[in-house]
Amino acid sequence: MATLRFWYKILDKAPPKPIPRTLPLSPLDAKDGFIHLSVASQIPITAGKFFSASSSLWVLQIQREKLVGRFDFPPPYGEVCPHLHDSEEGLGSNNVVDVIEMRRAATEEWKDVPAMAKLEN
Template sequence: MVIPPPPSPLPEFVYKITLEAPPSPIPESYPLSELDQKDGFVHLSTSWQIPTTAGLFFQNELSFYLIKLRLANFDQASVKWDEVEDTNGCPHLYGNFGAKDVVDVKEFRREEGETWGEVFEKEEAKAWMV
């Protein structure tokens, strides 16, 4: 498998999707999900990947949280851009993140019958995910 190169330019932010509200305050080392523990990296998405990622893996959920992380906080050698489905190179963080890396957290909700793509077309979502 050929690992795609990172996007150019690199995004300022990457996002972690979580079904549960993050702990408050955010700890120095964020608790890893079962999937992240099993795979050996933290699954992340760019802003333009969120609608696709949400549609593929969270289509049955009516809400989730996005944790906004500043990409420049991570050693770029620890971030691999891996090809997954139709997401065009999702960032995978080999390591962890914590309070110092978190810029913001926001809960997103969708109505029954509404797609995640429709949610992320709204101006409020677009403005937050710059």
């Protein structure tokens, strides 16, 4: 498998503008002790599973090679989401390259949102 250039973080609230050097951890990341991430193909699945009540999401596009910490991303890559452990820097202006706002209609599934198909690895 080719090296993935981007990983993603789904947020249910807009991040601050501009992105600070270090974003605060989500409650789930703080509880679990690592940062939950996704590859492009996992975003519609993760959004449908954990953000089904949301009509808007913000997806942080993260340059993978600029992440500092220990990665847990066992194969098969389509089934298991990447995790970032032991990162003092976390996510922020050094590694977030884009913030993509996604919206869906109440009758629409996240997997059917056209912006999902435009995410790249």
